[in-house]
Amino acid sequence: MHGDPIRSALLALALALGPAIPLQAGRLEGKVKTHVLKNGMTFLLLERKVSPTLGFYMRFKVGSVDEHAGIGGTAHLLEHMLFKGTHTLGTKDWEAEKVVLAKIDSAGEELDRLKLTGGDAAKIKQLEEDLKKLQDEAKPFVVKDEIDEIYSINGGVGFNATTDQDLTSYMISLPKNRFELWSRIESDRMLHPVLREYYSERDVIEEERRMRVDADPEGTLFEQFQATAFQAHNYHNPTIGWMSEIERLSKQKVEEFRRVYYAPNNVVCAIVGDFDTPVVIELLERYFGPIPSQDLPRPPTVIEPDQLGERRIIVKQDSNPLYLVGFHKPCLPDRADYVFDVINTLLSSGRSSRLYKRLVKEERIAAATDTFSSFPGTRYPNSFGAMAVPMGADKIDACEKSILAELDRLKTELVPAQEFEKVVNKLEAGFLRSLDSNSGLAENLSYFQAVAGDWRYIDQHSEVIRTIKPEEIQEAAKKYFTDKNRTVAIMLKEEAPAAATSSTAATTTTTPGGGAQ
Amino acid sequence: MRKITEFALLAVLAAGGVQAQAPEANLVHPSKMVFEPLDFDLPEPERHELPNGLVIYIMEDRELPLISISASIRTGAYLEPEGKEGLAELTGAVMRTGGTEALSGDEIDEKLEFVAASAETAIGISEGSASMSVLEKDFETGFTIFADVLRRPRFDPRQIELRRNQMLEAIKRRNDQPGDIVSREYRRITYKGHPYARISTATSVKSLTRDDMVKFHKDNFHPNNMVLAVSGDFDRKEMLARLEKGLGDWEKTATPNADPAEVPLTYDPTVYLIQKEIPQTNVRMGHLGVAKGHPDYFALQVLDNIMGSNGFISRLMREVRSNRGLAYSVGSSIQGGRVRGTVMAYTQTKVESTHETIRLMKEVMEGLEKNPPSEKELQVAKDSILNSFVFQFTSVEQVVSQKANLEFQHLPPDWLEKYRDGIAATKVEDVLRVAREHLHPEKMTVVVVGNPAKFDKELKELGLPVVERPLETFD
Numbered sequence: 004m005h006g007d008p009i010r011s012a013l014l015a016l017a018l019a020l021g022p023a024i025p026l027q028a029g030r031l032e033g034k035v036k037t038h039v040l041k042n043g044m045t046f047l048l049l050e051r052k053v054s055p056t057l058g059f060y061m062r063f064k065v066g067s068v069d070e071h072a073g074i075g076g077t078a079h080l081l082e083h084m085l086f087k088g089t090h091t092l093g094t095k096d097w098e099a100e101k102v103v104l105a106k107i108d109s110a111g112e113e114l115d116r117l118k119l120t121g122g123d124a125a126k127i128k129q130l131e132e133d134l135k136k137l138q139d140e141a142k143p144f145v146v147k148d149e150i151d152e153i154y155s156i157n158g159g160v161g162f163n164a165t166t167d168q169d170l171t172s173y174m175i176s177l178p179k180n181r182f183e184l185w186s187r188i189e190s191d192r193m194l195h196p197v198l199r200e201y202y203s204e205r206d207v208i209e210e211e212r213r214m215r216v217d218a219d220p221e222g223t224l225f226e227q228f229q230a231t232a233f234q235a236h237n238y239h240n241p242t243i244g245w246m247s248e249i250e251r252l253s254k255q256k257v258e259e260f261r262r263v264y265y266a267p268n269n270v271v272c273a274i275v276g277d278f279d280t281p282v283v284i285e286l287l288e289r290y291f292g293p294i295p296s297q298d299l300p301r302p303p304t305v306i307e308p309d310q311l312g313e314r315r316i317i318v319k320q321d322s323n324p325l326y327l328v329g330f331h332k333p334c335l336p337d338r339a340d341y342v343f344d345v346i347n348t349l350l351s352s353g354r355s356s357r358l359y360k361r362l363v364k365e366e367r368i369a370a371a372t373d374t375f376s377s378f379p380g381t382r383y384p385n386s387f388g389a390m391a392v393p394m395g396a397d398k399i400d401a402c403e404k405s406i407l408a409e410l411d412r413l414k415t416e417l418v419p420a421q422e423f424e425k426v427v428n429k430l431e432a433g434f435l436r437s438l439d440s441n442s443g444l445a446e447n448l449s450y451f452q453a454v455a456g457d458w459r460y461i462d463q464h465s466e467v468i469r470t471i472k473p474e475e476i477q478e479a480a481k482k483y484f485t486d487k488n489r490t491v492a493i494m495l496k497e498e499a500p501a502a503a504t505s506s507t508a509a510t511t512t513t514t515p516g517g518g519a520q
Numbered sequence: 521m522r523k524i525t526e527f528a529l530l531a532v533l534a535a536g537g538v539q540a541q542a543p544e545a546n547l548v549h550p551s552k553m554v555f556e557p558l559d560f561d562l563p564e565p566e567r568h569e570l571p572n573g574l575v576i577y578i579m580e581d582r583e584l585p586l587i588s589i590s591a592s593i594r595t596g597a598y599l600e601p602e603g604k605e606g607l608a609e610l611t612g613a614v615m616r617t618g619g620t621e622a623l624s625g626d627e628i629d630e631k632l633e634f635v636a637a638s639a640e641t642a643i644g645i646s647e648g649s650a651s652m653s654v655l656e657k658d659f660e661t662g663f664t665i666f667a668d669v670l671r672r673p674r675f676d677p678r679q680i681e682l683r684r685n686q687m688l689e690a691i692k693r694r695n696d697q698p699g700d701i702v703s704r705e706y707r708r709i710t711y712k713g714h715p716y717a718r719i720s721t722a723t724s725v726k727s728l729t730r731d732d733m734v735k736f737h738k739d740n741f742h743p744n745n746m747v748l749a750v751s752g753d754f755d756r757k758e759m760l761a762r763l764e765k766g767l768g769d770w771e772k773t774a775t776p777n778a779d780p781a782e783v784p785l786t787y788d789p790t791v792y793l794i795q796k797e798i799p800q801t802n803v804r805m806g807h808l809g810v811a812k813g814h815p816d817y818f819a820l821q822v823l824d825n826i827m828g829s830n831g832f833i834s835r836l837m838r839e840v841r842s843n844r845g846l847a848y849s850v851g852s853s854i855q856g857g858r859v860r861g862t863v864m865a866y867t868q869t870k871v872e873s874t875h876e877t878i879r880l881m882k883e884v885m886e887g888l889e890k891n892p893p894s895e896k897e898l899q900v901a902k903d904s905i906l907n908s909f910v911f912q913f914t915s916v917e918q919v920v921s922q923k924a925n926l927e928f929q930h931l932p933p934d935w936l937e938k939y940r941d942g943i944a945a946t947k948v949e950d951v952l953r954v955a956r957e958h959l960h961p962e963k964m965t966v967v968v969v970g971n972p973a974k975f976d977k978e979l980k981e982l983g984l985p986v987v988e989r990p991l992e993t994f995d
Contacts, residue, residue, distance in 0.1 A: 053583060053914070053915070054560070054910065054913060054914040054915070055558060055560045055910060056910055056911065056914055086832075091547050091549060092549075092550070147832075147838055147842060147843075148832035148833070148838065148842055151831060151832035151833060152832070152833055152900060153550045153551070155830060155831075155833050155900065155903075155904040155908075156899075156900050156903035156904055156907065157550075157555075157903075157907055158903075158904075158906075158907030158908040158909070158910065158911075159908065160908050160911050162831075176911065178558050178907065178908075178910050179558065180555045180556045180557070180558050181555060183553065183555075184550055184553055184555070187547070187548065187550055187553065188550065191547065200842070202845070203842070203843065203844060203845035204845060205845070206844075206845025206846070207841055207845045207847070207848050208848075209845075209870070210800065210845070210846070210847050210848040210849075210868065210869060210870060211848035213799050213800035213868070213870060214800060214848055214849060214868050217798075217799045217800065218698055218798040218799055218800040218802075218868070219697065220696055220697070221697075321696075321796065321797060321798075322693075322696035322697075323692055323693045323696055352633070353629065353633040354617070354625075354629040354633070355626070355629040355630045355633045355634075356633075363682070363686075364626075364682065367682065367685060370685070370686045370689040370690065371686075392689070392693075394685065394689050395689075395692075421634075424634070425633060425634045425636075428634065428635055428636045429633070429636045431636070432635075432636030432637075432655060433636070435584060435585070435586065435655070436584075436586065436653075438583075438584055439583065439584055439586070439915055439917075440914065440915065441914070
């Protein structure tokens with residue numbers, strides 16, 4: 004992400020999953036206008052005149068899932084670089100600047116290569132000094148963070164971006180009279196971005212990784228979980244990249260990635276707020292029309308093979324225990340994905356949810372419980388999981404037993420009509436509540452247009468949910484909640500070095516064994 | 521309704537002369553673009569005060585079939601007797617989970633969650649809150665429970681134990697996340713001696729009794745001790761009648777709560793080091809500042825905007841992150857409430873650049889005086905605040921709760937307009953004056969959570985006394 008906010012990995016991934024947006028039929032139908040430019044760029048326009056503001060959400064259908072080994076973190080670093088300006092924004096003299104930038108690129112690439120291949124230390128030091136000199140040479144041309152400044156002085160709020168496994172998204176809210184400003188800037192960012200100040204930004208990504216993962220026990224746990232559950236498919240890899248990848252991301256490759264994927268026909272943009280459709284269509288055509296469409300590469304072809312047996316990992320951190328269990332599941336539009344939306348709500352939504360009731364209220368073995376669906380991404384087969392905050396390391400086994408028992412219940416007992424009704428009500432109300440903000444609407448509309456191919460997925464979601472039979476929940480539970488399909492990740496507190504000798508004997512007995520089969 | 525004219529940069533939009541596709545040479549720079557002025561009406565909620573002192577701000581919103589109520593309650597951990605730290609939190613939580621005279625906690629959970637409604641209560645350090653959110657059709661169900669939770673909580677012993685255990689578990693986990701450590705310790709040190717510095721321990725939490733909670737509720741929850749904000753899909757008159765029916769016979773207290781005591785202005789120019797083996801150091805530095813009602817507050821917001829609260833526009837972000845890549849997260853925050861807030865800056869940086877980054881941040885903060893804001897910097901900060909003013913009013917719920925909050929904080933009802941005018945009137949010399957008076961980088965407390973074995977330089981090189989602060993376990 005470009006700026007704030009700081010959130011826990013769990014919350015961050017929850018947003019990356021996409022809100023489980025269910026709906027009441029007909030809520031949005033007829034109000035959203037789809038306008039597709041000749042070059043394929045798709046705009047979703049929703050007039051909403053509650054306040055004189057606009058919410059913009061632009062999604063590029065490319066994420067870390069489109070990377071390959073060695074360039075992990077490219078999509079995310081590219082997202083950062085898209086804030087550094089264009090030929091006309093962020094620079095005092097592009098023609099002069101680009102000469103220096105080309106030199107910086109060569110020096111940077113060479114320096115990376117030398118460091119990677121264990122080159123001569125003196126040579127490396129020299130190159131580092133050269134690079135620094137060149138960066139100083141480039142500085143006078145730069146108008147610092149000009150796009151941020153322009154948006155800020157024009158009343159923009161929430162100017163930011165996110166990258167996840169499936170998508171790269173750019174968002175902002177502006178007062179309603181700044182539509183053309185947005186068009187001017189965003190079309191320029193698509194056509195002529197300049198990846199200036201690359202090497203210092205790469206350092207920033209390292210800090211971001213440290214903040215979100217390396218210095219964050221929960222972030223680390225989830226990263227390890229997904230790397231274990233997914234072996235072949237790119238969902239194995241963290242969006243931010245492994246540290247050794249980030250350190251060596253090549254600017255050339257980042258630029259190439261942009262050229263390949265940031266095509267207008269690969270973009271969905273939702274705009275919600277106080278505007279007049281004919282007026283804005285003219286602006287969109289004028290500014291975004293000239294961007295040439297491109298052929299897009301094939302999507303990733305590796306398919307995660309079926310898991311052959313339970314996977315269990317221990318993650319030791321200077322932190323109290325956490326328990327995490329996940330199962331592979333199909334992605335939308337497979338009907339099973341809808342069923343998992345139901346299971347997700349049933350198990351963890353609220354204090355009357357099944358896991359909270361059992362583990363927190365009745366058995367008192369967990370301080371908190373939660374479930375998640377569509378982790379770490381939505382576009383491809385993904386995972387459904389549950390987690391518990393055990394009331395001490397000695398409750399980990401009990402948490403596992405109870406969670407798995409609740410999953411087993413879904414195989415053997417039909418969900419009663421009353422409980423199912425509660426789930427439907429929850430999903431529908433959630434959708435309703437999401438309608439009261441321009442930026443929230445823009446976020447949801449663009450999300451489902453991008454991953455499901457049609458924003459109407461929202462409108463139809465609750466209709467489909469209502470048709471789900473209790474038997475289908477049973478079938479899905481039987482099919483997917485098996486030990487073979489299961490990955491468990493347990494966070495344990497690292498023993499302090501002084502205590503190591505006395506606890507080694509105890510280690511084998513304290514390590515949680517296999518759970519219910 | 522009052523009209524607000526935006527402080528627009530420029531004048532009128534040229535009539536839409538259709539341009540052919542704009543080749544780059546014809547691209548207008550955004551600074552040269554002109555926009556229509558933005559006129560918008562500032563929506564005004566109504567204020568009602570019931571005979572028992574309950575203050576209600578209310579406004580209809582017919583867009584969606586939803587109704588929300590939120591309450592700010594004049595209570596908090598600051599009112600806990602010594603030795604009973606955690607009482608406010610526990611009471612606030614169990615008011616909701618422990619059931620009411622009419623229904624058990626589980627029954628409330630089922631009833632509300634079946635219709636996807638919520639009613640929540642919580643008490644923090646400086647204030648308490650209660651809220652409910654329902655579909656319009658379920659208002660009766662939700663409000664009956666909400667009123668009961670506020671007035672007639674059951675404090676079921678089993679629910680008390682459940683929550684107590686959750687709190688004890690949370691106390692165990694207090695040192696898991698470096699961010700939690702640094703913010704907590706910064707608060708405890710900066711507000712030392714004041715109730716805002718207090719913190720619960722396993723001992724204090726274990727000592728809490730049901731009687732304590734019943735008393736805390738009885739002493740703190742009264743109609744003339746709170747302000748309500750009500751918005752949604754209803755008819756105003758009908759809603760007021762309903763609220764009166766449900767809360768009008770609630771007895772007022774002869775002794776409504778006092779606000780937290782003001783904090784004496786003291787400084788503690790010390791580096792506090794808390795050791796934790798992490799690859800990234802977490803830093804929070806600062807000192808006490810002013811309350812929100814202070815006449816210098818507006819100029820301080822402008823100062824903060826320039827210094828570090830406006831992301832990439834601000835000097836801290838520019839120098840630490842954008843220019844040097846030393847951090848992903850860096851910035852400042854000058855806040856105030858009913859009592860003094862703090863002037864604070866924060867960052868996270870890899871272990872090996874800990875000293876460098878702290879030193880740089882201090883230089884940037886000292887630079888506000890030594891290298892004063894230019895007219896341009898000032899204008900950028902002011903325009904940013906003023907032109908985004910419209911975003912204070914994007915939903916009816918936001919507008920109503922804002923107004924309610926102003927009253928709760930004893931700020932005048934037109935405070936937002938005063939804020940806008942105060943920002944607009946700020947000059948460079950005002951920013952300098954408030955910096956001289958309220959910003960003292962050399963007197964900052966610096967709280968560092970990290971692994972000193974890997975620091976680039978020893979912290980004592982910062983020129984302040986260094987105190988090692990142990991990672992407490994809050995037994």
